[in-house]
Amino acid sequence: xxxxAVSQNTSDPSAHVAAExxxxxxxxxxxxxxxxxxxxDYSGAVLIAEAADSETLRNELDTLPLVxxxxxxxxxxxxxxxxx
Numbered sequence: 192x193x194x195x196a197v198s199q200n201t202s203d204p205s206a207h208v209a210a211e212x213x214x215x216x217x218x219x220x221x222x223x224x225x226x227x228x229x230x231x232d233y234s235g236a237v238l239i240a241e242a243a244d245s246e247t248l249r250n251e252l253d254t255l256p257l258v259x260x261x262x263x264x265x266x267x268x269x270x271x272x273x274x275x
Contacts, residue, residue: 193225193270194248198235198263210256223251235263245269 204211218224226239242248245267257263 192242192244194238194240194242194245195268195270196238196240196248196252196265197268198237198257198265200233200235200257200263202262204257204262207256207260207262214255218251218255223248239270 224240228237252265
């Protein structure tokens with residue numbers, strides 16, 4: 192299943208950026224994160240992700256250093272293909 196995951200930073204992420212990048216690279220290599228964008232105002236990120244279900248994705252996102260350290264929270268929305 193495809194998901195849109197949008198984060199909202201609640202404090203300054205600077206201290207965790209390197210660790211976040213490393214973990215995000217692992218999730219991308221594992222096929223969990225398809226695409227990642229930063230919000231233009233740097234208040235969070237927007238991910239296109241793949242997982243069996245939203246709980247599985249939540250468990251993966253909960254391993255990100257920004258989440259572990261209480262710096263960001265994610266909202267997760269399931270995506271479906273639009274008819275063309």
